[in-house]
Amino acid sequence: MSGKVETYEFQAESRQLLQLVVHSIYSNKDIFLRELISNASDALDKLRLESLRDGELKADTSDLHIALEPDEEARTLTVRDNGIGMSREEVVALIGTIAKSGTAEFARKLKEANENRDGAASADLIGSFGVGFYSSFMVADRVTLVTRRAGEEAGTRWESAGEGTYDLQTVDDAPQGTSVTLHLKEVDTEDHLYDYTKPDALRAIVRQHSDFIPWPVRLPVEKTGEDGEVESTVETVNSMKAxxxxxxxxxxxxxxxxxxxxxxxxxxxxxxxxxxxxxxxxxxxxxxxxxxxxxxxxxxxxxxxxxxxxxxxxxxxxxxxxxxxxxxxxxxxxxxxxxxxxxxxxxxxxxxxxxxxxxxxxxxxxxxxxxxxxGKDPEKYRTFWQEFGRAVKEGLLSDFDNRETLLEACSFPSTEDPKEETGLRAYKERMKEGQEHIYYLTGPSRARLESSPHIEAFREKGYEVLLLTDPVDEVWVEQVTEYDGTPLQSIAKGQVDLESSEDDEESEEETARRTEEFGPLLAWLGDSLGEDIKEVRLSSRLTTSPACIVGDAGDVTPTLEKMYRAMGQELPHVKRILELNPEHALVVALREAHTKDSEDPGLTETAELLHGMALLAEGGELSDPARFSRLLAGRLAAGL
The missing domain is CATH 3.30.230.80 (Ribosomal Protein S5; domain 2)
Structure with missing residues (x-):
């Protein structure tokens, strides 16, 4: 005796996805059989494991197998297993609804693939989202599923034509396991499809796509005996070799x-x-x-x-x-x-x-x-890194035993080549004579980093800089301090010395002269901007910008600070350092104005503008954007 039939609607998002699956274009519709056999194999695996763990499970495990049952007259194909089966709740969760994480994104990408008539892309997307059961609707007008979970008394019947609704019914006479019956569409000879009611066609598909399945896939066939009579028998069509x-x-x-x-x-x-x-x-x-x-x-x-x-x-x-x-x-x-x-x-x-x-x-x-x-296949490696590089770099934070190997496997964008990423080994081979650090800069995008003031002197002197733009880069560079004995150094932190040994003596004299010359201005700026910065000093990393903001060697970056706060971890605000370019006309003019009249109120506004410009140049946020705009507008108006 069976219960009454109840009709349910797919969720709106699931209904849209199902329609895309049903009406998509595929390069190989035969794949539906592989998906159903694969699901059946999983069910048999799970039943055998469950029976080993639960000695009281009422389940027949004496002849676990998968059966293909074609009916040429009724134009149906049934894929049957005597595996773990499903309860009614599992049918609703696993078959009755499709909506899982990422369903909307899947539907969008599948629709794009169909609009572009890209059948291969559609198939790839279907597989990547694990909804292979619905590939049945490529070849069937209607699909009926009957299942009973091992150990339970009643079974469940599910049926849908793929048009937005499905029927559920409790059935009392369902055998253990699951059967999926496809009510097949007519054979489309122009699409070069097999007739899936023909044993020869089914045998060929199984041997091509599912030969390794560890359970016997059985198919009823008719053979002519020596006496000329046709005999019905069952053939195992896969090799079952692991x-x-x-x-x-x-x-x-x-x-x-x-x-x-x-x-x-x-x-x-x-x-x-x-x-x-x-x-x-x-x-x-x-x-x-x-x-x-x-x-x-x-x-x-x-x-x-x-x-x-x-x-x-x-x-x-x-x-x-x-x-x-x-x-x-x-x-x-x-x-x-x-x-x-x-x-x-x-x-x-x-x-x-x-x-x-x-x-x-x-x-x-x-x-x-x-x-x-x-080294073996650079093109394949580039594909790997493009697809999985962000995930692999997570290992630099957690897998200390394999950190050196991970660093060898990683690639990073750099100033050396705008199109090709580089490995750290190749970077070291290109290091300038006397260079003691592997230089890097972190930020949201390559374009932003390439226009950063921090990189100016490195570009002018020909030093290569790694441009790290993934969010995980902000974290791992805090923990990985060196590669193959060479320290890693952020060009936005600490002091930078790019002078060669030949220029050391001249550089020291020039530094002493400039420190004395700019000393009063630096001290005054430190007092004026003391709430926002920890120090003002002259810079050796600037060539065209008037100023930049840098951190101390051990400070967390502003981006990392925001990431921690977004995760609910409050950190004390880290004050940073303002560096000035002593060769820039604005800085020179500011020093001269300060020397003439250190009490001029306009100097304070200039200091605020200088600090604000340095923040904006690195992509930072102003504490008071409205005030900055007023000051800038006033200065522009005064200059006209």
Whole structure:
């Protein structure tokens, strides 16, 4: 006996997304079968694990498999598994609604791809958001799902035509597991589609896309016997060989690609494949992939991350975060350990010595692969860094053991080349004779940094400066003080000495003369601006600007100060230093005016304007913009 049918509407955002999926253009519609088989395989994995952990679970695990059931007359295809199944609540959460984090962004990008008639881009987006189940509507007018969770009595029937609503019904006679029945559209010969009711077509798709699935994929077929009679039988159409257990020499790039798509639900090819094994006292096999593009939820807190953990080919969990650090959260794949307990929990994993050993080895393997890419395949490395560089740099804050390797793997924009980023090794090779520091400047954009007053003398003297514009750069440079024995120095902090050794004696004499000449002005400015600055001094880093604001060597930057406050961490306001360019006409005129009449009230306004201009030049904020505007307007009017 079954319950009454209830009809629900998709959420507005979900309905829009579903329509985009249904009516999108794809380069390969056969992919829907891979997605359904992959989901079925996950359900079987989870049932076997649950049965191992819960001895009282009422579930049949004697013949776990996936069945393909085509019906040519009814024009349907059913993909059935006897896995973990779903409760009614899970059906609503996982199937009845699509809205997850990033759904609106996904819908926008998918719509753009469709308007541009870019089928490959559409498919990539579908995979990256993990809504592969809805690819069924590419080939079906209507989809019916019947499921019963292992251990429960009643099942659930879900059905939708992909037009904005879905039906739910409680059913009492549902078998354990899940069946998805596709009511197929007519075959479009112009689109070169298979007829998905034909066993030969289904066999070909499974062998191309799902051959490595560890569970038997069964297909009913008819064979002619020796006596000429047609016999019905069931054929297992996949090899079921765990790809990670095979020798890399035996595996083709296409097989690696299909397995990557299975574990990642990404429809594009991986950028790099890492196939490794450890033997000896502790054995494991790992097949890891670096994607070719970052998922749109890479920086979302609630995004799923981690690789699949197996023990002796038994699935344990699909998002094992313990095996790789968070800054490598984009890595996908499988790790199969030989000596862990099948009942190991997420909490126990964090304390397990073998897991910690695997973690260290896998991190080193991934980082060495990335580091090698720079020399082996620069174009592939550039793609990697463009997609994942921001995430990788997070490791400079947390992974002290691998910090040097991380620094070797990193790239940064610099003044050397406006188009190409540079590694620190290459920077050191280009350092000028006598240069003792790796110079850098942090800020919101390259354009802002290139026009900063702080960079003027470095550009004039030919010193290369790293231009660090990612928010994470503000943080890691506070903790990483050197690379390969060479100190890192911000050109917006501390004292800067760019004079060569040959000019040292002349420079010292010139500094002494200018200090005596400008001493009274510097002291007066320090008193006048004392609420806003901690010191006024002459600058050696300016060539065309009259003044700039710098910090002491140990001070946090204004940007980092704002970041801490945005996170709710209040910091005491850090006063900074005003540096003057003794060669600039404005500074020279101010010194002369101060020498003539240090009580002139106009000098105080000039000091405020000078300080305000220095703040604005570095992208800072004025404490009183209205007053600055009035003073500037008055000076401009007086000059006309």
């Amino acid at each position: 790809l990670w257990s095979r020798s890399p020499e035996e595996i083709t790039a296409e097989e690696y690609g299909e397995f990557y798509r299975h574990v990642s639900h990404d429809w594009s090819d991986p950028l790099e494949t890492i196939h490794t094994r450890a033997e000896g006292t502790f054995e494991y096999q790992a097949l890891l992939f670096i994607p070719s593009r970052a998922p749109l939820d890479l920086f979302h807190q609630d995004a799923r991350r981690g690789v699949n953990l197996y023990v002796k080919r038994v699935f344990i969990m699909d998002d094992c975060k313990t095996l790789l650090p968070d800054y490598l959260r984009f890595v996908k794949g499988v790790v199969d350990a030989q000596d862990l307990s099948l009942n190991v929990s997420r909490e126990a994993l964090q304390q397990d010595r073998q897991i910690q050993l695997m973690h260290r080895r896998l991190v080193k393997k991934v980082l060495s692969t990335v580091k090698a890419l720079r």
